[in-house]
Amino acid sequence: DTAVSQTPKYLVTQMGNDKSIKCEQNLGHDTMYWYKQDSKKFLKIMFSYNNKELIINETVPNRFSPKSPDKAHLNLHINSLELGDSAVYFCASSLATGEEAFFGQGTRLTVV
Amino acid sequence: QKEVEQDPGPLSVPEGAIVSLNCTYSNSAFQYFMWYRQYSRKGPELLMYTYSSGNKEDGRFTAQVDKSSKYISLFIRDSQPSDSATYLCAMNGRNTGFQKLVFGTGTRLLVSP
Numbered sequence: 001d002t003a004v005s006q007t008p009k010y011l012v013t014q015m016g017n018d019k020s021i022k023c024e025q026n027l028g029h030d031t032m033y034w035y036k037q038d039s040k041k042f043l044k045i046m047f048s049y050n051n052k053e054l055i056i057n058e059t060v061p062n063r064f065s066p067k068s069p070d071k072a073h074l075n076l077h078i079n080s081l082e083l084g085d086s087a088v089y090f091c092a093s094s095l096a097t098g099e100e101a102f103f104g105q106g107t108r109l110t111v112v
Numbered sequence: 113q114k115e116v117e118q119d120p121g122p123l124s125v126p127e128g129a130i131v132s133l134n135c136t137y138s139n140s141a142f143q144y145f146m147w148y149r150q151y152s153r154k155g156p157e158l159l160m161y162t163y164s165s166g167n168k169e170d171g172r173f174t175a176q177v178d179k180s181s182k183y184i185s186l187f188i189r190d191s192q193p194s195d196s197a198t199y200l201c202a203m204n205g206r207n208t209g210f211q212k213l214v215f216g217t218g219t220r221l222l223v224s225p
Contacts, residue, residue, distance in 0.1 A: 004155075033212075040120070041198055043156070043215040056212055090155055098210040100146055101202075103155035 003027050006091045006104040013081055014112055021076045021107045023091030031055070031097045032074040034066060035090040037106070043090070049074055050097050081111045115139055118201055118216030127225050131188040135201035135216045138182065142205035142214075145177050147186045150198045150218065159199075160186065191223045 006023040013019050025032060033056075034046040048056040049068040063079045074091060088108050092101040118135045125131055133147075144163055148156035160175040162168045162184075168175045174187040184203075188195055198220045202213040 041150075041200075041218040041220075043200065043218075045212050048212060092155075098144075098204045098208065098212055100158050100161050101213060102158065103148075105155045106153070108153075 002104075004091055004093055004102055004104040006089075006107055008107060009105065010108050010110075012110045012112065015081055015083060017081050018077065018079045019081060019109070020078070021089055021091075021109075023074045023076070023104060025072055025091075025093040025102075027093055027095075027102060029093040029095050029102075030071055031094045031099075032068065032071070033092040033094075033101060034074065034076050035092060035103075037088045037090060039087070047074075047076075048097065055097055078109075081109075083111050085109060086111045114217070115214050116201060116203060116216040118219055120217055120219060122220040122222050124222045124224065125191055127191060127193060127223055129191050129223070131191050131195070131221060131223075133186040133188075133199050133201075133219050133221070135184050135203075136182055137184075137203060139205070140179070140182065142182075142203040144204040144210075145175070145184050146202040146213065147173075147175055148200040148202060148215075150200060152197075156200055188221075191221075193223050193225050196221055196223050 033048045047066045052068045088106045091104040094101045147160040150156040172189045176185040198218040200218040201216040
């Protein structure tokens with residue numbers, strides 16, 4: 001009964017490709033997030049959605065497009081992947097915006 | 113200067129030691145403070161959540177907040193090898209519109225048997 005689950009866990013792809021990461025939460029939370037964690041373990045918020053509405057877009061290149069079909073799902077599509085996009089991407093959810101967040105297990109993206 | 117500063121470590125201690133992990137922050141508008149534990153190749157896991165200045169205890173873990181010094185701590189008593197992980201502080205407040213958590217860079221803790 002995973003609370004926040006994201007797929008795939010690992011993603012290796014070539015520069016220029018387009019890829020998607022999916023996330024689902026079964027906690028009944030209203031808010032979902034995408035975070036990026038770099039090689040130095042720094043966690044930075046990318047997007048947040050509250051009840052399917054975009055709340056935060058943290059100056060992320062528009063090659064990254066989140067989509068929330070319903071409040072339990074938040075997907076991330078990345079176009080024209082670049083080497084610098086290599087990182088671990090975490091989905092998270094919270095009961096309300098800005099409250100303590102519960103994280104998925106991460107998607108390790110490697111762009112070669 | 114980062115909004116939240118945290119020594120990256122690694123911090124190496126023997127089993128049974130008392131561990132002190134710390135974060136400093138620059139913006140006095142932060143009001144909510146959290147500690148997360150992250151094992152290698154796993155997602156961060158919420159350990160402690162505090163609001164006001166003072167101490168909060170949960171088992172071997174104690175979270176301490178000193179808003180006047182803009183300093184928060186996590187103490188781990190009787191540390192175990194299973195406590196070896198990266199510990200991240202996170203905070204939220206009026207400065208973020210209460211809309212997002214700002215994380216420290218994490219401190220890597222190694223507890224040797």
